[in-house]
Amino acid sequence: MSEVFVARRERLRDRCAAAGNAAAVVSHPANVRYLAGASPHGGVLLLGPREDTLLCAEAPTGQPPEGRLDEALRLRVLTGAGGDPAVAAAGLAVEQGADTLAVEENHLTVARHRALGSVAPRLRLGDVGGAVEQLRLVKDDEELSCLRIAAEITDQALGELLESILVGRTERHLALELERRLVDHGADGAAFPTSVGTGPNSGRGGHRPGDRRVEEGDFLSVGLGATYRGYRCEIGRTFVIGTTPADWQIELYDLVFAAQRAGRETLAPGAEYREVDRAARHVLDSAGYGEGLVEVTGHGVGLEIDEDPQFAAAAMGKLDARVPVTVEPGVHLPGRGGVRIDDTLVVRPEADGGPELLTITTKELLAL
Amino acid sequence: MSEVFVARRERLRDRCAAAGNAAAVVSHPANVRYLAGASPHGGVLLLGPREDTLLCAEAPTGQPPEGRLDEALRLRVLTGAGGDPAVAAAGLAVEQGADTLAVEENHLTVARHRALGSVAPRLRLGDVGGAVEQLRLVKDDEELSCLRIAAEITDQALGELLESILVGRTERHLALELERRLVDHGADGAAFPTSVGTGPNSGRGGHRPGDRRVEEGDFLSVGLGATYRGYRCEIGRTFVIGTTPADWQIELYDLVFAAQRAGRETLAPGAEYREVDRAARHVLDSAGYGEGLVEVTGHGVGLEIDEDPQFAAAAMGKLDARVPVTVEPGVHLPGRGGVRIDDTLVVRPEADGGPELLTITTKELLAL
Structure with a gap:
């Protein structure tokens, strides 16, 4: 070494x-x-x-x-x-x-x-x-394999939570349980403070878990990540609590999903940072949700959870192969809640199969 | 406000x-x-x-x-x-x-x-x-009451842990459980990363919990603290696992206890910072444990877990009333483990009853 x-x-x-x-x-x-x-x-x-x-x-x-x-x-x-x-x-x-x-x-x-x-x-x-x-931007094999393990741990922790009873539990408890599970599966610790938002708090990026309890009909957003040998990854998912999502929930979810996919699809060596941002943002903009969006739709990860590059309108630079990044657009409707979908991926050339998705938890809208 | x-x-x-x-x-x-x-x-x-x-x-x-x-x-x-x-x-x-x-x-x-x-x-x-x-050094009533609540939460979390089965559990799990209990009792979060050290790891101040499991006959050291409305406190205790402590454990415990008491007893308005350090250090020094001690035997707490003053040999300054501090001497014997005892106290004049102990968990040597 x-x-x-x-x-x-x-x-x-x-x-x-x-x-x-x-x-x-x-x-x-x-x-x-x-x-x-x-x-x-x-x-x-x-x-x-x-x-x-x-x-x-x-x-x-x-x-x-x-x-x-x-x-x-x-x-x-x-x-x-x-x-x-x-x-x-x-x-x-x-x-x-x-x-x-x-x-x-x-x-x-x-x-x-x-x-x-x-x-x-x-x-x-x-x-x-x-x-x-x-x-630090372009990662070597050893670094990428640490990130893959970090993502695997993260997917496991999230998967286990989804199998448990959620209604009635507080944001704070769900966040703590996720962090415990990360460590159970071999993480050094959480890569950043775990975010759990229910109902009106759902869909806000850095929402700090509070005392609100999960209710039937809620959107539930989680953002978490493991650190493994110093390397940090990130996943964000939004679920619906109960049997059938409401129409507005399905629409909003599909929209954010489309925005996140558009962002992911631009990831390639040579793509401009701002192009990734623009692709994701355009989908939300066209649907009338351009106002109030956060200014960054993704960023690099590695030894820090928020590294270069930044996917923002004014960001200058182009992606390289072997750069791990997040793509994480979201929409939050004040008082109602919202949706955020966040993956960690590694930029790879088309010839190698395109971007490598590290966080593989499903992005279907699950009703839990 | x-x-x-x-x-x-x-x-x-x-x-x-x-x-x-x-x-x-x-x-x-x-x-x-x-x-x-x-x-x-x-x-x-x-x-x-x-x-x-x-x-x-x-x-x-x-x-x-x-x-x-x-x-x-x-x-x-x-x-x-x-x-x-x-x-x-x-x-x-x-x-x-x-x-x-x-x-x-x-x-x-x-x-x-x-x-x-x-x-x-x-x-x-x-x-x-x-x-x-x-x-920030001298705290007002509101600040002191936040610290009191933080200490109460910390004592509760620790007290509950002591009632549970410890043998066979890893340092990492015990630390996570303590942090969960802090939040359960109303903390904003942990004031600093919870430290749990077993056997040879016991008695080291900032020991990061690892995969070692609690065994019969171990010393078990914990260091934790709650944050309440931004205010952070700290407690450290060392226990013995099993029915009867060994003679060396009792001797070492009594020594560190005497050192910590000597430090606490110097806390008064007008006392020099280095006097507090010297009082605690002298007890350990006289018993032949002067080598390898940490350089600081206590520090201020408040909105940060490590504030002014610092209790160290070269520290300049004198204590005031209403300054909350820790007193936390410890001895660690490489390969064998050790003892650390840590309290958060508020400096008060003799006329008001002397230093106010915020962390009231017993300092008897408990065999768990």
Whole structure:
């Protein structure tokens, strides 16, 4: 496994060198994990001119959620309270002869940046920018297989819930049960706070589960995902409670389903991000639901649940093969509820069978 | 309720003005919540020369975990993707005639700070520093009553677990069950990831629950806490599984108990932070367990689980009345396990009965 991390660090080192930086400090946890195999709490990675070092305030545990550290990496555990590993990393870069150091300006606070500058005043500080996030976009086989397992766990947890009695139970309880089932099936934990919305709360993306109980005739929306070895996926489904859905429910469901399918069908290497958004949005727009839609109809997933790319009207860029994304349009009618359908898929060329659907729970409108 | 938030903002405004800043942007979620009653995702608070405004990218939901927004506050929901509420706040400050603006350098990233500077190049940017965190140190009646309820919920969840069969269950399951019980009893959620350590894992502060099952003769350590209306508390207890604890278990337990009591007994207005640490640490040191102890034996709690003060050897400062803190020494013997005992207490003067213990679960060594 070590070669993978060495190669990733080499690619980042090349990018930093091209921008005139002799060394780099990576502090964003998901980026540290991508490059070092693990992200111990507060740990910071120095790509030094001579040696790469992971600096942290406590010894790594090697357990989820932090992952297993690349053994080829030098580890330095700082002793004494209050030491900032990023500041120590800057000192180490100077010791190794660096005169320039790139930092993650998107993640490092102003105060830490200042501390770093004052410990090594002759060091010229540059910006790593989104370089690690860009490296993380296209996933390798190992990463994709973690995502597949995460999706399998997610489908299992959701499938079991559907077999249980739902009427009378609160959103909060259903969400907790889903999270327990994720862990039962081997997840490190939930990829994001599980969302369960019933009745008027259904169809809202990030709805926080509350005390409302499931009633006959409700729409029930769930959004959940497992984390497996750090990789996070996402599924969203909407069901109807009772024997027969009402006409408005069937219509709304069919519409959101059509929008989600339209979005999925655009997924291909070379497709523009905004094209995916436009395809899904157009279906809802044409039916008169354009107002009040959320601004993003999908996004990348990986070590974070919300990564690049973003499927939005103003998003710039084109999809590559091996990029895992969500497609998740939804419509929420205030006071009545709504529908959200969300899948995680991997972009693949048509020749390889097109987009690979990871979350395979049925998208038929089930009446539970 | 609104007066509370208005008064808190007034105090912060005075501090900023004293430092020469006409306006302030607060972006750290716990600080936003303290001053505005709620912290919608990504929301930023502007204390303007003319008016205070909460800016956010999405409309607040008013549900846990974000809280309920102070109605006296102006709300501005930004439309269009990609807008940074902190940058919009700086623009608004300029519109209101501010020429200086304090930001939270401890929390704001370098990239956002730069964006803020470039949207309003004539605005002189200052630093809020830890001003809001300082205001948050001493709690009012409302805050203390939330903490009391959080502690009550925590005690209930733990008490129920103790009545159930433990042998054969995994750390992971016990942790999930505790979190479910917290929510059952009315918590917004867990205050921090619940820690359950069995056998060799017992006694380690932040141990992440794994697949190890509880066995006869084990030490079992749990660390958990509820969040209630945003306020977080913490309890830690260690038990023995089986009928009779071994001699080494009794000795180690008595020692950690004595250390924790020594720490608790120093809690009083005017006591130095490091004095609390020293009192607890001294007991363990004298018994030969000084090596390998964690560097902090307790900390403040409130809207965050780890706030000021810190009880550590190098900590500077003195306790005030109405400051809620934890006292949580522990000893972990590699390969064998250990003991950690953790309470949340509120500092009170001797005349008012001394420190108020919020987490009242027994600290006798229970054999379960």
